[in-house]
Amino acid sequence: MTAALQVRNLSAEYSTSTGVVRAVHDVSFELRRGETLGLIGESGCGKTTIGQALLNNLEAPGRIAGGQVMLGDIDLLSLSGKALRRTRWDRIAMVPQSAMHALNPVYRVGDQIAEAIELHTSATHQAALARARELLDMVGVDPGRARDYPHQFSGGMRQRVAIAMALSCEPEVLICDEATTGLDVLTEAQVIGALRDMQRAFELSIIMISHDLHMIGRVSDRIAIMYAGRLVEVAPAEDVRTDPRHPYTQGLLSAVPALTAEPQHLEPIPGLVPDLRHLPPGCRFAPRCPFAIDECDHDIPPLIETVPGAQGDRRLVACIRDGDLVGKQSA
Ligand SMILES: Nc1ncnc2c1ncn2[C@@H]1O[C@H](COP(=O)(O)OP(=O)(O)OP(=O)(O)O)[C@@H](O)[C@H]1O
Ligand SMILES: [Mg+2]
Incomplete structure (x- = not known):
């Protein structure tokens, strides 16, 4: 189609x-x-x-x-x-x-x-x-x-x-x-x-x-998540909610209260969005990312296919650590 x-x-x-x-x-x-x-x-x-x-x-x-x-x-x-x-x-x-x-x-x-x-x-x-x-x-x-x-x-x-x-x-x-x-x-x-x-x-x-x-x-149906002028993740809405892959998406989810009666611990993302006139050379989220390694500061990570979510639909993520972090990311 x-x-x-x-x-x-x-x-x-x-x-x-x-x-x-x-x-x-x-x-x-x-x-x-x-x-x-x-x-x-x-x-x-x-x-x-x-x-x-x-x-x-x-x-x-x-x-x-x-x-x-x-x-x-x-x-x-x-x-x-x-x-x-x-x-x-x-x-x-x-x-x-x-x-x-x-x-x-x-x-x-x-x-x-x-x-x-x-x-x-x-x-x-x-x-x-x-x-x-x-x-x-x-x-x-x-x-x-x-x-x-x-x-x-x-x-x-x-x-x-x-x-x-x-x-x-x-x-x-x-x-x-x-x-x-x-x-x-x-x-x-x-x-x-x-x-x-x-x-x-x-x-x-x-x-x-x-x-x-x-x-x-x-x-x-699907959500595209943007950070400092670039897409960092594109996935079915359900996958974004239950299994966000990009550290920024995870940060966003932890920073907003869920609509439940349960008291929750909210975690704002530390640091500030970069100035779009003076961008860092590598991943734009790296300066705020808890999973960043030296390589993240070198090249802009491309938006590429990651493991399919629960529905089996394609999802994309722009993070060189995506493979390493599967199953290890904080919930
Ligand atoms: N007319 C303009 N001249 C100069 N810079 C601009 C202009 N319009 C937008 N920008 C800059 O471009 C960047 C993106 O702006 P944009 O309005 O697309 O963001 P946004 O995600 O829609 O924000 P918001 O959620 O506040 O609506 C910002 O840094 C903004 O300051
Ligand atoms: Mg706007």
């Missing part, structure tokens, strides 16, 4: 007065058809940059430094102008990190969604508006509210509107950047429920970007 999206050796950077921020470095992964892939990592590790790079939508001072983003046999990074604009909404769309960014404060939400439809299809304004109301209904917003302005919606409702907007041209791939961050847990569950409904209705493949490990663990 072909992947919905195949990302190969993607790099992206920002040129600043204090140096080049290497926000995404040599990232490769596939998004399978119909799956939800979680992309997780600490603030500033490059998640939003990946999302924007996947849409070939990085704004200056950001730029793609290399790689391919294959949507079927089209490399999105080779497109420009009209072809790019059409592909962006028709085939791949993004719900940006703040829903407010997706919505123009001075237009009624129904008109905004309708406008996106009109721009990308031959629909008349009336037909586009009718479709906008239908989409709002599908994400759980009363279609009567199509005449309201963004500021008249609560945070959760605004997220739903932003999702309806992103789905206005029925893309195959949806990237949700922190779609539920800042929402209370019940509202979060409702927004996720709306996304699931839309995933079924549109046969969507979704990339869910978040720093919330619990949420990502619940909604994702």
Whole structure:
């Protein structure tokens, strides 16, 4: 089965007065058809940059430094102008990190969604508006509210509107950047429920970007874990939870409380994320890693296949100590 999206050796950077921020470095992964892939990592590790790079939508001072983003046999990074604009909404769309960014404060939400439809299809304004109301209904917003302005919606409702907007041209791939961050847990569950409904209705493949490990663990089929601009592990969600392989993934799991009634010992990861302008030559996690050896400081470890997990699905890890540590890592 072909992947919905195949990302190969993607790099992206920002040129600043204090140096080049290497926000995404040599990232490769596939998004399978119909799956939800979680992309997780600490603030500033490059998640939003990946999302924007996947849409070939990085704004200056950001730029793609290399790689391919294959949507079927089209490399999105080779497109420009009209072809790019059409592909962006028709085939791949993004719900940006703040829903407010997706919505123009001075237009009624129904008109905004309708406008996106009109721009990308031959629909008349009336037909586009009718479709906008239908989409709002599908994400759980009363279609009567199509005449309201963004500021008249609560945070959760605004997220739903932003999702309806992103789905206005029925893309195959949806990237949700922190779609539920800042929402209370019940509202979060409702927004996720709306996304699931839309995933079924549109046969969507979704990339869910978040720093919330619990949420990502619940909604994702597979999870890609990012550290300082690189992927360190990609595995089925269940394997990440029960048998994380990369020391950073293990650190992340030990640093967040599990949703149980039991009191737990939480262990924050010591040290700080590296400055993306001055990266260490080898593994970027080595300075904080309890298992690091001298070799870890020499070369960047490639993301390669490790032992299969309980489900037998492929999983990848970027750690030269992976083989040595099997069965020895702290639980
Ligand atoms: N416009 C910009 N100019 C310069 N540097 C930038 C710019 N946008 C992002 N960066 C830098 O690129 C790196 C990655 O940022 P990015 O926003 O992709 O991270 P993130 O993982 O999405 O973080 P968060 O969880 O806080 O949303 C950070 O070091 C950030 O400071
Ligand atoms: Mg972000």
